[in-house]
Amino acid sequence: MSDQTTQAPHTVARVPRTPSANEEPYLEVTDLHVQFPTADGLVKAVQGLSYSVPLRRTLAIVGESGSGKSVSSMAVLGLHDRRVARITGSIKVGGREVVGMSDKDLEGYRGGDASMIFQDPQSSLHPYFTVGDQIMESYRAHHNVSKRKAKERAVDMLGRVGIPNPRRRVDQYPHEFSGGMRQRAMIAMALVNDPKLLIADEPTTALDVTVQAQILDLIADLQRDFGSAVVFITHDLGVVAEIADDILVMYAGTAVEHGPVNKILGEPLHPYSWGLLESIPALTGEPAPLHPIPGSPPSLLAVPSGCPFHPRCEFKDRVPDDLCRTLKPELISRTADLGRTSRCHLKDPDKVFETDVLPRLP
Amino acid sequence: MLLYILKRVLSAISVVIVTLVASFALFFLAPTDPAGVICGPRCTPERVADIEASLDLDEPPLVQIGSYMKGIVVGRDYTTGGTTQHCSAPCLGYSYTLGQPVTKLLAQALPVTISIVLGGAVVYLIVGILAGTIAAQVRGTSLDKAVVGTTLFIQSIPYFVVALLVALYATFLPQSGYHPFLDNPLTWASGLLAAWLCVGLTNAAAYTRYSRASMIETLGQDFVRTATSKGISRRRVVYRHGLRAGLTPVVTIFGIDLAFQLTGAIFTESIFGLPGLGQLTLRAFGQYDLPVLLGGVLVGSVVLVVMNLVVDIAYTFLDPRVRLG
Numbered sequence: 001m002s003d004q005t006t007q008a009p010h011t012v013a014r015v016p017r018t019p020s021a022n023e024e025p026y027l028e029v030t031d032l033h034v035q036f037p038t039a040d041g042l043v044k045a046v047q048g049l050s051y052s053v054p055l056r057r058t059l060a061i062v063g064e065s066g067s068g069k070s071v072s073s074m075a076v077l078g079l080h081d082r083r084v085a086r087i088t089g090s091i092k093v094g095g096r097e098v099v100g101m102s103d104k105d106l107e108g109y110r111g112g113d114a115s116m117i118f119q120d121p122q123s124s125l126h127p128y129f130t131v132g133d134q135i136m137e138s139y140r141a142h143h144n145v146s147k148r149k150a151k152e153r154a155v156d157m158l159g160r161v162g163i164p165n166p167r168r169r170v171d172q173y174p175h176e177f178s179g180g181m182r183q184r185a186m187i188a189m190a191l192v193n194d195p196k197l198l199i200a201d202e203p204t205t206a207l208d209v210t211v212q213a214q215i216l217d218l219i220a221d222l223q224r225d226f227g228s229a230v231v232f233i234t235h236d237l238g239v240v241a242e243i244a245d246d247i248l249v250m251y252a253g254t255a256v257e258h259g260p261v262n263k264i265l266g267e268p269l270h271p272y273s274w275g276l277l278e279s280i281p282a283l284t285g286e287p288a289p290l291h292p293i294p295g296s297p298p299s300l301l302a303v304p305s306g307c308p309f310h311p312r313c314e315f316k317d318r319v320p321d322d323l324c325r326t327l328k329p330e331l332i333s334r335t336a337d338l339g340r341t342s343r344c345h346l347k348d349p350d351k352v353f354e355t356d357v358l359p360r361l362p
Numbered sequence: 363m364l365l366y367i368l369k370r371v372l373s374a375i376s377v378v379i380v381t382l383v384a385s386f387a388l389f390f391l392a393p394t395d396p397a398g399v400i401c402g403p404r405c406t407p408e409r410v411a412d413i414e415a416s417l418d419l420d421e422p423p424l425v426q427i428g429s430y431m432k433g434i435v436v437g438r439d440y441t442t443g444g445t446t447q448h449c450s451a452p453c454l455g456y457s458y459t460l461g462q463p464v465t466k467l468l469a470q471a472l473p474v475t476i477s478i479v480l481g482g483a484v485v486y487l488i489v490g491i492l493a494g495t496i497a498a499q500v501r502g503t504s505l506d507k508a509v510v511g512t513t514l515f516i517q518s519i520p521y522f523v524v525a526l527l528v529a530l531y532a533t534f535l536p537q538s539g540y541h542p543f544l545d546n547p548l549t550w551a552s553g554l555l556a557a558w559l560c561v562g563l564t565n566a567a568a569y570t571r572y573s574r575a576s577m578i579e580t581l582g583q584d585f586v587r588t589a590t591s592k593g594i595s596r597r598r599v600v601y602r603h604g605l606r607a608g609l610t611p612v613v614t615i616f617g618i619d620l621a622f623q624l625t626g627a628i629f630t631e632s633i634f635g636l637p638g639l640g641q642l643t644l645r646a647f648g649q650y651d652l653p654v655l656l657g658g659v660l661v662g663s664v665v666l667v668v669m670n671l672v673v674d675i676a677y678t679f680l681d682p683r684v685r686l687g
Contacts, residue, residue, distance in 0.1 A: 077591055103596065111593030118591075123584040127683055128606050138592040173682045189592075 025052030025092075026229040027076065027114075027197050032089035032099075034071050034080065034253075041301045045071040047253040048089075050331075053246075055196060058223065058230040060244035060261070062237065062276070064297050068253040069233045073199045075099075076231070077116050078106045093197055112142045115195040117219075119202035121182035125174040131158070131185045132170035139192045157188040161218060180211035184218065191222055198223070199231045204239060216242050237280060241265055249273050252298050252308035255331055259340025269334055269342040269349040271313045274357045291360060307345065315352060319345040363678070370674065374667040379431075381663040386427050389652045399650045401458065413458060416440045430455070454660060455653030457646075464657035467642060472661065474540045475638035477550070478557050478630055479623045483616070485562020490569025491605075491612065497570065498577035498608075499600060510574070513567035521564055525633045528560040535559070538634040557634045561623070572612050580608035610680050617673030625662040 034046040046068040053059045061069045074080055076091050078098050091098040093114055101109065115138075118124040126134055135154040136147065143150070151170065158166035161184040174182055183203060190198060200219060204212040220243055223230050232243055240247055240261060247264045249257040249272065257270040268274055275293035282288060295312040298304050310316050310324040323345050331343045335350050346352055397413040398405065413419075417440075418426050429438065433453035440447045440456040447463070449456055454464040497509040516524070529538075536552035543550040580586065581604050589603040590596075628640030639658060646654035677684045 079587060079590060107593050107595055109593065110591055116591050118584060118588055120584065124588045126585040126589065126603055126607070128681060130682075137589075137594065141593045175683045186588075189588075 023054035023057070026055045026094055027231065028052040028090075028092040029072070029076065030090040030092075032072060032075060032091060033087065034068070034075050035086040036084060037086065038301075043300045044303055045253055045300055046075070047303070049250075049253070049255055051248050051255065051258060053197075053229040053231060055229050056223070056227050057245045058220075058232055058243055059246045059248060060232045060234060060240040061248045061250055062234060062240055063250035064235060066297050066300065067250040068300075069235075069250055070201055072250075073116070073201055073231060073233055076197075076199060077110055077114055079110075079116075108142075111138055111195075112193050113195055114197040114199070115190040115193065117183075117187055117190045117198065117200040117203045120206045121174070121186040122179070122206065124186060125182060127174060130171050130173055131177065135170075135185070135189045135192055138189050142193045153192065154188070157192050158185065160222070161185070161188045161191075162214075163188070179207055180214065183207060183211075183215055187215070187218065187222070191226065194226055196226075196228050197231070198226075198228045199233070201233045202235070203232075204234075204236070212239070213242075219243065237265065237276060249276070252303050253300060254308065254343065256309065256344070257340070257342040258331065259337075259342075263337065263340050267350065267353060269340070269353065270309075270344050271315050271346075272309050273342075274353065275312075277361060278357070307343070315346060315356075318352070319347075367671075367675065370671050374671060377667050378660070378663055382431070382660055383427060385656055385659045386430060387423070389656050399652065416456075454657035457651050457654050459649050459651045460654075464653050467654060468639070468657050468661055471637060471639045471642040473542070474636050475624055475627050475631070475640065477540070477543065477554055478561060478627055478636060478638060479620060481551075481554055481558040482561025482565065482623070482630075483620060485558050486565035486569050487616070489562065489566040491573045491609070493566065493570040494573025494575075495577050495600065495605060495608070497574045498581060501578055506574075509570060513570045516564060516567035522629045522633070524564050525560050525629050528556055529633050532556060532559070538636065540636050540638075554636070557630050557636060560634070561627075561630055565619070565623075569612065569616075572615055573608065576611050577604060577608040580604050583607070606680070610677070613673060613676055613680060617669050617676075621662075621666040621669040624665050625658075 029052065030050050032046055032049040033044075036043040036045060049068070049072050051059065061073070063069050071080075075085075075087055076093070076098065078101060080087060087099055089099060093109070096109065098106075098109065125131070129137075132151060132154045135157060136150040139145070139150045139153050140147075145153075155166045155170050158169055163169050163181055163184050169177070169181075174185070177185060183206075187203070198219075203219070204215050207215060216239060219230070219232075232239075234240060244261045246259065247257070247261050248255050249264070249268075249270065251272050257264060257268060257273050264273060265277070268277065272293070275291075278291040279293060281290055293312055294314075298308060298311070304311050304325075306323070306325045306327050307313070307316075307329055313324065316324040327345070329343045329345050331341045333340065334342050334344065334346075342349065397410045397417065397419055401410050401413055418429050421429075432438065433449065433451070433455070435451055437451040438449050438453045440449060447456060449463040449465070452465055454468065456463055457467060460467065493509055497506045500506050528535075535556045538556040539553040541549040541553050577600075581600070585607075586599060586604055589599045624639065626640065627638055628644055630636070631638040631640045632644070639661065643655060643658040645651070646658065
């Protein structure tokens with residue numbers, strides 16, 4: 001088994017990591033629901049999501065566009081407009097409940113203990129303010145310091161994220177930065193208050209591959225220095241292998257699989273995860289046709305009954321009594337390994353993976 | 363930046379010269395009888411000949427335009443009825459019906475119009491941008507609908523009706539009239555208050571709608587979400603981060619609007635009895651006072667060109683991505 005794992009397109013985590021068992025979670029999401037009432041009906045963007053992340057660990061949330069990755073993470077930072085989004089469940093950050101927090105408390109919480117790196121720094125940084133201004137604003141929102149002190153801190157942060165000549169760069173505008181430098185500035189801004197929880201929402205999407213690798217290294221380094229809990233949202237399994245300790249696979253607003261990164265990339269137990277692995281092109285050997293997952297993600301206005309993945313699942317015939325269509329499976333351990341959970345009715349998903357899926361992987 | 367301004371000033375001057383030549387040609391070189399027209403219906407042949415001579419109408423067209431432009435630069439003498447009137451630079455011609463140099467007439471009228479338009483602009487910018495920003499924040503609520511409904515209502519009433527209503531019913535406002543600012547700023551302001559409110563509130567409707575649309579778009583931008591995620595107050599997010607970016611398109615419209623209002627304040631001036639540019643040109647139109655009309659056109663074109671330049675320069679302060687050069 002293990003030698004087959006190494007054949008996966010992206011080798012599993014390089015750095016050996018400590019097991020997560022018995023560590024107290026810093027971020028704890030329990031039965032989170034996020035819904036948006038619209039003219040067309042209720043958009044059920046997140047339905048009953050639960051996960052937790054302790055300090056010093058990285059959880060990667062993986063899934064297609066519209067699977068609820070970003071929506072759930074924005075809820076963690078309290079960024080949804082109350083008048084637009086209906087949020088229920090519980091989000092505990094360092095013991096504090098974020099769901100239902102007052103506006104005043106949210107202001108103190110956002111950007112302090114928890115901060116976010118957004119995708120596309122081109123549009124996420126304000127075009128009219130200097131990079132230094134924007135970093136200083138974050139710092140001064142949580143620290144009662146003079147402008148001069150805040151600027152020193154901004155210069156210091158720019159230096160730490162590897163921006164050369166930070167003393168000059170601090171007075172420049174985002175449009176004077178390259179794409180990678182802009183993302184570094186964004187990271188500096190997110191880390192300026194030493195957050196204990198860092199959410200990175202597809203931070204490398206807009207960047208080319210070499211810059212992407214630098215940014216990932218940077219986030220990993222800074223995480224080690226700051227000791228933060230990191231939630232890393234991405235749809236790139238290569239990035240996941242690089243950076244994550246644990247993976248949460250999301251589909252149609254729910255978690256379908258959750259566990260340590262090497263287990264889930266090496267031997268996933270959910271047909272959707274299999275589909276994700278199969279849709280990665282092989283970089284070695286003969287060029288082979290890709291196996292994309294048939295169909296497209298369901299509309300969140302009308303999520304399929306039972307298992308939301310069943311209309312696209314090629315294994316649903318192996319489950320008796322039409323169960324996939326009628327009953328939503330629980331997110332529970334399906335094998336002897338109790339450290340991982342999945343949401344699938346298949347009796348022996350590990351065997352199905354070995355006999356049906358593994359031979360097809362590149 | 364300096365080079366850019368220099369370039370723009372040069373091109374502005376050329377635009378004004380083209381306007382000058384074109385309007386001069388339209389008024390004075392048309393196959394009409396400019397001298398007869400200027401002289402009016404009760405005119406003697408001697409007086410027509412007199413005017414023709416003083417305007418160099420017997421000279422070729424190029425010479426006429428040349429002496430007109432020379433007059434702008436160094437001044438010019440007009441001889442009518444045996445007496446010579448000196449029209450000092452910048453000489454924009456001589457009004458025979460009023461017996462005064464055009465420059466002097468414009469110099470009296472322009473401050474009135476500028477006072478009306480700028481004062482009104484202060485009112486509509488403050489009211490419009492504030493109302494639009496608030497409406498954008500509460501988008502979709504009944505407050506937002508009330509704001510949008512009110513702006514629609516105001517915009518659908520013809521302007522002169524609004525002005526007339528203000529003049530007739532807002533009797534609690536100070537008597538309107540123009541007193542130079544330098545004499546007494548307080549009487550200046552009280553005399554213009556009615557006109558300011560009228561110009562301000564009617565235009566505020568349009569500016570509310572511009573600002574609302576622009577702010578709704580801006581508040582949906584990623585950088586506003588980033589600002590929110592920093593933990594700063596909502597007010598700071600909206601007014602520092604949102605308004606700064608949301609104002610840019612409003613400034614563009616404002617620059618164009620301002621120029622048009624300066625040349626088209628006729629209703630306001632007539633109803634509130636303010637002797638501005640609009641009244642001057644309207645009177646000149648009725649009396650075929652071509653030199654005054656030509657002067658009015660020139661001033662209008664200069665204002666338009668200058669306002670465009672001001673807007674372009676204002677952009678560099680608003681948006682650092684705009685680097686002029």
